[in-house]
Amino acid sequence: MLAGVGRGGVAGPPSVPDGHLEPERYYAYLLTHVLPHAINASSPHCMAHMTTIVPEFVHELSHVLLALNQNLVKREASNSFSTLERETLAMMHRLTFDESEAFYGEHADNSENSLGMFCSGGTLANLTALWIARNAKLGGVDKSVESQGAAAALQRSGYAGAAIVGSALMHYSVRKAAGLLGIGEQNVRDVPVNERGRIRGVGCRQVLRQCVDSGFALIALVGVAGTTDCGSIDDLEELADLAEEFGVHYHVDAAWGGALLFSQTHRVRLRGITRADSVTIDAHKQMCLPVGISMLLLRNTRAALAIEKTSNYMLQAGSGDLGRCAVEGSRPGNSLFVHAALNIIGRRGYESLVDESMRRAKFMADQLRRSSEFELLVEPDTNIVLYRYIPSHERGHVAGGGRTAAEQATINAFNESIQRTQFEAGRTLVSRTTLQHPGCAERIVALRAVILSPLVTDDDVLALLADQLAIARGLERR
Numbered sequence: 001m002l003a004g005v006g007r008g009g010v011a012g013p014p015s016v017p018d019g020h021l022e023p024e025r026y027y028a029y030l031l032t033h034v035l036p037h038a039i040n041a042s043s044p045h046c047m048a049h050m051t052t053i054v055p056e057f058v059h060e061l062s063h064v065l066l067a068l069n070q071n072l073v074k075r076e077a078s079n080s081f082s083t084l085e086r087e088t089l090a091m092m093h094r095l096t097f098d099e100s101e102a103f104y105g106e107h108a109d110n111s112e113n114s115l116g117m118f119c120s121g122g123t124l125a126n127l128t129a130l131w132i133a134r135n136a137k138l139g140g141v142d143k144s145v146e147s148q149g150a151a152a153a154l155q156r157s158g159y160a161g162a163a164i165v166g167s168a169l170m171h172y173s174v175r176k177a178a179g180l181l182g183i184g185e186q187n188v189r190d191v192p193v194n195e196r197g198r199i200r201g202v203g204c205r206q207v208l209r210q211c212v213d214s215g216f217a218l219i220a221l222v223g224v225a226g227t228t229d230c231g232s233i234d235d236l237e238e239l240a241d242l243a244e245e246f247g248v249h250y251h252v253d254a255a256w257g258g259a260l261l262f263s264q265t266h267r268v269r270l271r272g273i274t275r276a277d278s279v280t281i282d283a284h285k286q287m288c289l290p291v292g293i294s295m296l297l298l299r300n301t302r303a304a305l306a307i308e309k310t311s312n313y314m315l316q317a318g319s320g321d322l323g324r325c326a327v328e329g330s331r332p333g334n335s336l337f338v339h340a341a342l343n344i345i346g347r348r349g350y351e352s353l354v355d356e357s358m359r360r361a362k363f364m365a366d367q368l369r370r371s372s373e374f375e376l377l378v379e380p381d382t383n384i385v386l387y388r389y390i391p392s393h394e395r396g397h398v399a400g401g402g403r404t405a406a407e408q409a410t411i412n413a414f415n416e417s418i419q420r421t422q423f424e425a426g427r428t429l430v431s432r433t434t435l436q437h438p439g440c441a442e443r444i445v446a447l448r449a450v451i452l453s454p455l456v457t458d459d460d461v462l463a464l465l466a467d468q469l470a471i472a473r474g475l476e477r478r
């Protein structure tokens with residue numbers, strides 16, 4: 001057995017090996033102990049995750065990236081890669097905000113302005129957006145919120161607290177950000193969603209009004225374009241109107257749904273996104289790129305100055321260093337993958353990927369609607385499908401409601417078993433979530449299919465449902 005690796009069966013905690021190991025022996029260990037048990041992200045039978053296989057050219061480019069090992073924290077450590085990153089951000093900014101030719105002429109290579117930033121994930125992009133929003137609201141003279149903290153800034157301005165308002169289905173990264181920024185998780189104010197998983201303007205205005213009436217500073221209104229739970233899209237235009245009315249930073253979390261912007265057919269679903277102050281888009285989700293690549297795009301090119309930091313040995317003002325306005329310091333040149341994909345796959349290529357997976361999700365929803373054994377729980381806005389199996393003795397009710405708590409609990413437990421058995425059997429896979437269905441007091445356990453991989457066909461969708469039916473019937477016989 002190798003020291004430090006392959007300790008299966010070896011008692012005691014791992015420790016750093018004293019000696020060195022031939023790489024070949026290490027590879028052999030990986031091949032036997034780790035790789036066979038990794039999740040096969042490229043399998044068309046796996047519809048559980050929001051990340052998927054990456055195109056072949058990315059494999060090639062990853063060698064280039066590692067060989068050059070550029071550090072995007074500053075221009076001196078990345079030079080042309082900093083330029084490439086700014087160019088990529090400009091392309092994505094234009095796709096999102098659709099500003100004029102003159103706008104991009106003026107801002108695209110002006111290193112004093114920022115169209116946004118790359119981050120290692122949507123969590124960091126959301127955090128960055130809310131950091132900018134907090135400082136814009138509570139900044140004070142010389143950004144005293146940064147030097148003295150949020151509590152002092154709130155006190156100085158006479159606020160009772162600070163709040164972030166958005167959908168009950170907001171990603172939990174918003175809560176992380178509220179904690180980190182001294183806003184407080186309990187001050188993330190949830191607006192209940194309807195049966196489509198979207199918030200309504202009326203409910204949202206009510207929550208915003210309550211915050212203001214109780215003396216709270218409104219840090220941000222968050223619209224979600226593709227909720228993690230069920231892919232639902234808030235009415236971004238309606239929320240833009242509200243953000244304007246209340247004078248609050250408008251953040252759109254399009255980590256999942258941002259890719260719909262590539263599609264002539266589906267981009268209308270994001271109408272209103274051009275009015276956002278900031279937008280999060282994950283490249284490692286629907287853009288099929290490696291895990292750890294996300295973008296925050298900013299409508300106002302001066303907005304990022306609210307979080308600007310400089311230091312003596314680097315990041316000098318006027319340097320154009322990308323690390324000046326970012327949560328992260330040293331950072332890889334992953335923007336290369338996005339730049340390459342936008343050129344190699346192109347808008348029309350992404351459009352067909354998006355259109356195809358949206359069509360396939362609708363195909364799956366149609367199958368479920370027609371089935372007497374399954375129940376479609378939410379009409380999908382994007383390519384995430386929530387449904388559940390109804391055991392034979394529980395059939396004959398309307399979707400979601402009309403059941404006692406005990407009946408719901410039985411169905412919930414049954415669906416948990418299906419998903420667990422399916423994971424153990426390993427032929428097909430979906431994930432599982434719970435949702436609060438309007439008209440039903442209890443939380444409902446839902447099977448959650450993410451229709452993303454370009455390798456998934458209609459037949460794979462049918463095979464998945466057939467596999468789940470077989471598992472369910474097997475469980476019912478027991």
Ligand SMILES: *Cc1c(COP(=O)(O)O)cnc(C)c1O
Pocket residue numbers: 050120121122123124126171173224226227228253254255256282294
């Ligand atoms: C995935 C997701 C995030 C978080 O992104 P990570 O890349 O996992 O950090 C944020 N918001 C939404 C809506 C998401 O789907």
